[in-house]
Amino acid sequence: GQQLNQSPQSMFIQEGEDVSMNCTSSSIFNTWLWYKQDPGEGPVLLIALYKAGELTSNGRLTAQFGITRKDSFLNISASIPSDVGIYFCARLGAAGNKLTFGGGTRVLVKP
Amino acid sequence: GAGVSQSPRYKVAKRGQDVALRCDPISGHVSLFWYQQALGQGPEFLTYFQNEAQLDKSGLPSDRFFAERPEGSVSTLKIQRTQQEDSAVYLCASSSRGLAGNTGELFFGEGSRLTVL
Numbered sequence: 325g326q327q328l329n330q331s332p333q334s335m336f337i338q339e340g341e342d343v344s345m346n347c348t349s350s351s352i353f354n355t356w357l358w359y360k361q362d363p364g365e366g367p368v369l370l371i372a373l374y375k376a377g378e379l380t381s382n383g384r385l386t387a388q389f390g391i392t393r394k395d396s397f398l399n400i401s402a403s404i405p406s407d408v409g410i411y412f413c414a415r416l417g418a419a420g421n422k423l424t425f426g427g428g429t430r431v432l433v434k435p
Numbered sequence: 436g437a438g439v440s441q442s443p444r445y446k447v448a449k450r451g452q453d454v455a456l457r458c459d460p461i462s463g464h465v466s467l468f469w470y471q472q473a474l475g476q477g478p479e480f481l482t483y484f485q486n487e488a489q490l491d492k493s494g495l496p497s498d499r500f501f502a503e504r505p506e507g508s509v510s511t512l513k514i515q516r517t518q519q520e521d522s523a524v525y526l527c528a529s530s531s532r533g534l535a536g537n538t539g540e541l542f543f544g545e546g547s548r549l550t551v552l
Contacts, residue, residue: 357539366439366526366543367478374538412477420537421491422468425477 327351328413328426336434337403345429346397347413355416356389356396357423362409367425370411371398400431408433437461439544441527447550448517456512456547458527466530467510468541469502473523481525484510485533517551524548 330347337343347356355374359367371382373389373396380387386399400407410430414423440459448454460467466485470478471494480494486507495502499517504510514521525548528541 416539
C-alpha cells in the first residue's frame with residue numbers, strides 16, 4: 325500500500341494561477357522526488373531533493389524538503405494548460421533499490 | 436534507443452492465459468525496474484535488476500509473476516495464469532546508476548496496459 329500521503333487528491337487550475345500540493349509520511353526519509361505523469365505516458369522526474377530544508381526550483385516549479393524530513397511540497401507558479409497531469413511524490417528506499425510513490429495529485433483544468 | 440521502450444502497449448488476455456511483457460531500457464543503463472500501476476493509483480514496485488542480477492523481487496505479488504534480464508539489457512515480465520486483478524499498467528524504468536549511486540532518477544517507458552477479461 326501507499327506509505328506516502330498526498331494532498332489534495334485532485335485540484336482544478338485556471339491558467340495563470342499558482343498551485344500547491346504536498347506529501348507527508350510517518351517515517352523519516354533522506355530523499356524526496358517529484359514526478360509528473362501525463363495520460364498514456366510513464367512518470368517523468370521534475371525535481372529531486374536530498375537535504376532537509378532544501379528548496380529547489382525547476383522553471384515554474386519549486387519544491388521543498390521539509391525540515392522534519394517527513395514532508396515535502398511542490399508549488400507551480402503561473403500555471404499553464406500543459407501543467408495538467410498527475411503529480412507523484414516518491415521516496416527512495418534506504419537500500420537505494422526502489423522508489424515508493426504516493427497516490428498522486430490530479431491536476432485538472434477548470435471548465 | 437533514445438528512451439525506454441515497452442511492448443506491447445496494450446494486451447488483452449483471457450483469464451488463465453500467460454502473458455509476456457517486454458522492456459528495452461536505455462542503452463547502457465545498469466539498473467532496471469518493473470512497476471505495476473493500478474487505475475487511479477501510484478506505481479507499485481515489483482522487482483529490480485542490476486545488470487543481469489535480480490537483486491530485489493519483494494514486490495512481485497505472487498509466484499505467477501516472473502521477471503528476467505538474462506543478458507543485462509532487455510527484460511521480460513511474465514505473468515502466468517492471469518487473473519482479473521492483474522489488470523494494470525506495467526511500467527518499466529531504467530537508470531544509469533547501480534544500487535550504491537542511485538539518486539532516484541528513473542527513466543520510465545510508456546507502459547504496457549494489460550486487461551484481463
